[in-house]
Amino acid sequence: MAPPAQSQRSASPSQPSGKGEVSDLKSQLRQLAGSRAPGVDDSKRELFKKVISYMTIGVDVSSVFGEMVMCSATSDIVLKKMCYLYVGNYAKVNPDLALLTINFLQRDCKDEDPIIRGLALRSLCSLRVTNLVEYLVGPLGSGLKDNNSYVRMVAVIGVLKLYHISASTCIDADFPLTLKHLMLNDPDTQVVANCLSALQEIWSSEASMSEEASREREALLSKPIVYHLLNRIKEFSEWAQCLLLELVAKYVPSDSNDIFDIMNLLEDRLQHANGAVVLATVKVFLHLTLSMTDVHQQVYERIKAPLLTLVSSGSPEQSYAVLSHLHLLVMRAPFIFASDYKHFYCQYNEPSYVKKLKLEMLTAVANESNTYEIVTELCEYAANVDITIARESIRAVGKIALQQYDVNAIVDRLLQFLEMEKDYVTAEALVLVKDLLRKYPQWSHDCIAVVGSISTQNVQEPKAKAALIWMLGEYSQDMHDAPYILESLIENWDEEHSAEVSTYLFWGYGFIMKISSYKSKIGQFDILNQQYWLIYTVFGQVRLQLLTAVMKCFFKRPPETQNALGAALAAGLADFHQVGFHNVGLQDVHDRALFYYRLLQYNVSVAENVVNPPKQAVSVFADTQSSEIKDRIFDEFNSLSVVYQKPSYMFTDKEHRGPFEFSDELGNVSIGAESADNVVPANRVEANDKDLLLSTSEKEESRGPTHNGSAYSAPLYDSSSASISAANSLSELAISNPTSAGNASSSSLAIDDLLGLGLPATPAAAPAPASAPLPPPLKLNPKAVLDPGTFQQKWRQLGISFSQEFSMSPQGVAALTTPQALLKHMQGHSIHCIASGGQSPNFKFFFFAQKAEESSNYLVECVINTSSAKAQIKIKADDQSTSQAFSDIFQSALSKFTVS
Amino acid sequence: MAGAASALFLLDIKGRVLIWRDYRGDVSAIQAERFFTKLIEKDGDPQSQDPVVYDSGVSYMFIQHNNVYLMAASRQNCNAASILLFLHRVVDVFKHYFEELEEESLRDNFVVVYELLDEIMDFGFPQFTEAKILSEFIKTDAYRMEVTQRPPMAVTNAVSWRSEGIRYKKNEVFLDVVESVNILVNSNGQIIRSDVVGALKMRTYLSGMPECKLGLNDRVLLEAQGRTTKGKAIDLDDTKFHQYVVSYFKCVRLARFENDRTISFIPPDGSFDLMTYRLSTQVKPLIWVEAQVEKHSRSRIEIMVKARSQFKERSTATNVEIELPVPSDSTNPNVRTSMGSAAYAPENDALVWKIKSFPGNREYMLRAEFSLPSITAEEATPDRKAPIRVKFEIPYFTVSGIQVRYLKIIEKSGYQALPWVRYITMAGEYELRLM
Structure with a gap:
């Protein structure tokens, strides 16, 4: 029996009986250990249960380890199970004692009862004690061959456990190959599924070390294996089906028949009762059809109904998970749920995490035809009991308005919100009205009438207050009271947010401390700026807005505002002296006040131009997430x-x-770790897949291509764009001036030579344009090391600092019949390959190099098309200023590549 | 599953660990407990907390059941939907063993819980989550010892969900067609959303290894059979089948099912859901409620409610419960009804009107008066805009018009089994925003 419900889970002093009882147990167990009296098993069970209960509530019962092991010499399976449990719990902390158990566990592995064999094997593998690994191999080997599938099932996972304790032991015993055999031949599906889980994990983590493993990893995705497993899918348990479908989603179909076969086979999985299976099937469908735009659209139609069912039936947690996915889908295909928006109406009783996602969905599916109804529904929620949901729904209305559908009706609604006289509703609505006016200035007349009637007393939140003040300033000519409202606000300058100041102070200070401990030189200023900005937006926000608003108002209605302006400037200038230096936000207020003051002194009309310039409506507010991230x-x-x-x-x-x-940008081309010789032919399929993905997403919608290329066309850093222009002028120079290349013998070699000689390996000697500063000579570290993970991470983090397309020499192209040769060649120039792949005519390589003295890395993606003899490179660099120089080295190295 | 779970936790209502099972050894129970207790403390209302949260490298996915939290932790990018579903399945398993899953039943059954945790997942990969199969492994009930010496059934059988050698004196099948109506009516009395979620629930007491064949009047099904669809056929938007269903008409591409498009399946023993479906056609509200609220002075409020049944007279709704929201500080209820009884439930700020039996095409009235406090705080809490909510059951009636045409049981011993079919319609999320 479990002891009375005690919440202490440690042998704390408040549980004085703990120790005494444990020693009591110990002696009782010892008495029973040797006894063979009838009924002794029952009393053992009671004792064992007690031990387990103690263990669970946190009493340390490791001292009875020996007795437990002695008592486990029994045929009673219940006792055995409890004993295994106990051993599993304490073996890790008592490796010496664990050794005691090996003997009886090994014996049990040969028991007659398959369940005991399985359990013993599982316990044996779960001990997680490194020095006991040698005892595992034997039982695992026979477990894998056991004629009972329960034992095999346990043994397969046992192999994976062994791998995590000691990878080398596992590999040396050739277990992965045994698993592969089992996966293809075992009659029991759970064994097969476990093999698949284990192999995926083992081979993925081995792949970076051994060529064979990465080949095996690819082989899991080969047609025979995938088809073999797919044909059995209906026998699999629901969880195993999920596992298998996950695998199929990665499969690269050879042609469209392949795709249709798989989809036909899996069609009925969309009707499975288990939502996880349905979602996994959806993933397969979506990923298989990426290359076929029209089928892809049909897939969206097909998966709609099952997904909506999952949202509206089942647990709220399931709705939550499914809604997150729907949101992703609707971002890719906005039309998909446009007519089903009613499914995303919130129910009164739903948990707010579901409501939040539904609100997001409603914003996302809004279009011309349904906006009116969606907004009507959202307005219902504004009066919701749950204030966060109420706020979210108002924000949702605003987002829809900014999408330009049915603005007219929405503005009316927002104005109604303002009249609802609930603080938080008013606050949210004010912020929205401000954003709307920035986009649609033509609505100012309607809005201003309502905004003007709001009492500033009712607006407390800084964000809302700032919005209101902005409108007061911007539209002071239309608002009769504007100067006087502003004046009264200025009178209360100091009361502004005295309560908040202390918390923000603390907050801001924390940031600065963080920044100063931030070591990296690059980017430090960026971050600093960002943080300053953050602090001031929250902090001095209201006062800054107030200053600007008074200025604006002054130019529109000078006589009425003059006093207020004077007071505001004085108060602003005083801020600095009041609070002290670490108050960044107020420093800003001070500075702005000073700036305005001097500006007014200098020239009033210039000041007016600065403060009240003609404004352009904001057409698009920035999107928060890049399409690259979304695709990932x-x-x-x-x-x-x-x-x-x-x-x-x-x-x-x-x-x-x-x-x-790893199957992302880089990973699709498998990782050929460190050594350049490691180009694995098997990864061609994946590279091919990669190309497929690329081409389709480009075709599909012009939302900016996926992983590659022009996705990076976002504004680059100044330094890098400079280097690009420098690079362009360099190559132009070289090409437009062929004679300078000297002794070009045949025209086909001209460009090759140009690149080879015109841009020599040491860029210091390059004919750099006069305007560009001469880059220092760049030396690369011949023994550079970079692990694939870091590479991937950097590749994602860094922006492209340089990219170019140029022609390859025919010799170079010819030599590419053996891509490995290129890797060796580049290595000779201290440029190392980290991954490569592709199929003729398209090859893709990822290279990296390091500066000789510092650990500054250059990452290169190089795509070579052998049929057009063009190479395209993209360079990302830690130190962007030298990427130009590096690119020269790279190109010259590449141009020297010929058949050896 | 793209990634394995690291551990499973069973926590009490305050977020303290009751039992946990460490599968991969890469998360710490202390850290998880510290994080989780803080999480549910912070928010006051744990309901509003997302079921998936992230803390220093570990993702926690949890669900609540009674006074227990079930939580999975993982360091990998695992399949969130699948794990949340798995946790629900774990609840079902525990319920099978302890009748009800709550803190007390867990504390009473540490050993069984450990055994179950050991079998449902291995090294973070879900294994068996069906109570019937698990019972083959769970040995703690000593009296079952002798019976279970044979290897577990999931292993020897082609049909993993049904043991061989089941015997019943009387072979019977019960099939319940249960439809729940979800409806949302706005304050203008317009239906803004309605759908029907149906389920075919079965209880089987059949000997041997029977095969069942079920015929429905689903339009797709009938058309697939080449039968003309008369008025009676219905359209189901989306159907989901339990894995017991071996073949289904959707497999039309496979030639051998061409001639046999009924739903055929080998049922597990006991109760299960065979199929669920969804229909999003416009449904007429079966029970319509209209309410009028009059504030007579600052201190008195009067509510008049009319409830009307909008289905044929031969059907009768039972256990009708109409929940009417009232202001939160109402006192002194004074209620009269033309049928049933009404009680004030201050804990829900509602007046609950219960009518045991509500025949079709009738109308009943309720009139209620409440006193309000004459002094209200200046900053009164925002008015709760709760909808009127209705619960009811209508036996022998389906909204969709789905009909079971036949249910055949074929077993090689050739016994005669009795199929019983029942229909019932219930209120699901039935909300009218009329007050």
Whole structure:
């Protein structure tokens, strides 16, 4: 029996009986250990249960280890199970004692009862004690061959456990190959499924070390294996089906028949009662059809109904998970749920995490035809009991308004919100009205009438207050009271947010401390700026707005505002002296006040131009997430990434990325770790897949291509764009001036030579344009090391500092029939390959190099098309200023590549 | 599953660990407990907390059941939907063993809980989550010892969900067609959303290894069979089948099912859901409620409610419960009804009107008066805009018009089994925003 419900889970002094009872147990167990009296098993069971209960509530019962092991010499399976449990719990902390158990566990592994064999094997593998590894191999080997599937099932996972304790032991015993054999031949589906889980994990983490493993990893995705497993899918348990479908989603179909076969086979999985299976099937459908735009659209139609059912039936947690996915889908295909918006209406009783997602969905699906109804529904929620939901729904209305549908009706609604006389509703609505006016100035007349009637007393939140003040300033000519409202606000300057100041102070200070401990030189200023900005927006926000608003008002209605302006400037100038230096926000207020003051002194009309320039309406507010990130999340459909709306590298450690997680930008081309010789032919399929993905997404919608190329066309850093123009002028120079290249013998070699001689390896000697500063000579570290994980991370983090397309020499192209040769060649120039792949005519390589003295890295993606003899490179660099120089080195190295 | 769970936790209502099972050894129970207790403390209302949260490298996914939290932790990018569903399945398993899953039943059954946790997941990969299969592994009930010496059934059988050698004296099947109506009516009396979620729930007491064949009047099904669809056929928007269903008409591409498009399946023993479906057609509200609220002075409020049944007279709704929201500080209820009884439930700020039996095409009235406090705080809490909510059951009636045409049981011993079919319609999320 379990002891009375005690909440202490440690042998704390408040539980004085703990120790005494444990020693009591110990002696009782010892008495029973040797006894063979009838009924002794029952009393043992009682004692064991007590031990387990103690263990669970946190009493340390490791002292009875010996007695437990002695008592376990029994045929009673219940006793055995409890004993295994106990051993499993304490073996890790008592490796010496664990040795005691090996003997009886090994014996049990040969028991007649398959369940005991299985359990013993599982316990044996779960001990997690490194020095006992040698005892595992034997029982595991026979467990894998056991004629009972329960034992085999346990043994397969046992192999994976062994791998995590000691990878080398596992590999040396050839267990992965045995698993592969079992996966293809075992009659029991759970054994097969476990083999698949184990192999995926083992081969993925081995892949970076051994060529064979990465080949095996690819082989899991080969047609025979995938088809073999798919044909059995209906026998699999629901969880195993999820596992298998996850695998199929990564499969690269050979042609469209392949795709249709798989989809036909899996069609009925969309009707499975288990929502996880349905989602996994959806993922397969979406990913298989990426290359076929029209079929892809049909897939959206097909998956709609099952997904909506999942949202409206089942647990709220399931709705939550599914809604996150729907949100992702609707971002890619906005039309998909446009007519089903009613499914996203909130129910009164739903938990707010579901409501929040539904609100997001409603904003996302809004279009011309349904906006009116959606907004009507959203307005219902504004009066919701749950204030966060009420706020969210008002914000949703605003977002829809900014999407330009049916603005007229929405403005009316927002104005109604303002009249609702609930503080938080008014606050949210004010912020929205401000944003709306920035986009649609033509509505100012309607809005201002209402805004003018709001009492500033009722607006307390800084954000809302700032919005209101902005409108007062901007439209002071239309608001009769504007100068007087502003004046009264200025009178209360000091009361502004005295309560908040202390918290913000603390907050701001923390930031600065963080920044100063931030070591990296690059980017420090950026971050500083950002933080200053952050602090001031929250902090001095209201006062800053107030200053500007009074200025604006002054130019429109000078006589009425003059006093207020004087008071505001005086108060603003005083801020600095009041609070002290670490108050960044108020420093800003002081500075702005001073600036205005001097500006007015200098020239009033200039000041008016500065403060009240003609404004252009904001047409598009910035999107928060890049399309690259969105695509990456889509690649990881049906995982936590979608729920967090972040790609997995942002929240998992490298060693915990699941199987196949490398299959992104870089990973699709498999990782040929460190050695350049490691180009694996098997990865061609993946590279091919990659190309497929690229081309389709480009075709599909012009939302900016996926992983590659012009996705990076966002504004670059100044330094890098400078280097690009420098680079362009360099190459132009070289090409437009062929004679300078000297002794070009045949025209076909001209360009080759140009690149080879015109841009020599040491860029110091390059004919750099006079305007560009001469870059220092760049030396590369011949022994540079970079692990694939870091590479991936950097590749994602850095922007492209340089990209160019140029022609390859025919010799170089000819030599590419053996891509490995290129890797060796580049290595000779201290440029190392980290991954490569592709199929003729398209090859793709990822290279890296390091500066000789410092650990500054250059990352290169190089795509070579052998049929057009063009090479395209993209360079990302830690130190962007030298990327130009590096690119020269790279190109010259590449141009020297010929058949050896 | 793209990634394995690291551990499973069972926590009490305050977030303290009751039992946990460490599968991969890469998360710490202390850290998880510290994080989780803080999480549910912070928010006051744990309901509003997302079921997936992230803390220093670990993702926690949890669900609540009674006074227990079930939580999975993982360091990998695992499949969130699947794990949340898995946790619900774990609840079902525990319920099968302890009748009800709550803190007390867990504390009473540490050993069984450990055994179950050991079998449902191995190294973070879900294994078996069906109570019937698990019972083959769970040995703690000593009296079952002798019976279970044979290897577990999931292993030897082609049909993993049904043991061989089941015997019943009387072979019977019960099939319940249960439809729940979700409806949302706005303050103008317009239906803004309605759908029907139906389920075919079965209880089987059949010997041997029977195969069941079920015929429905689903339009798709009938058309697939080449039968003309008369008025009676219905359209189901989306159907989901339990894995017991071996073949279904949707497999039309496979030639061998061409001639046999009924739903055929080998039922597990006991109760299960065979199929669920959804229909999003416009449904007429079966019970319509109209309310009028009059504030007579600052201190008195009068509510008049009319409830009307809008279905044929031969059907009768039972256990009708109409929940009417009232201001939160109402006192002195004074209620009269033309049928049933009404009680004030201050804990829900509602007046609950219960009518045991409500025949079709009738109308009943309720009139209620409440006193309000004459002094209200200047900063009164915002008015709760709760909808009127209705619960009811209508036996022998389906909204969709779905009909079971036949239910055949075929077993090689050739016994005769009795199929019983029942229909019932219930209120699901039935909300009218009329007050």
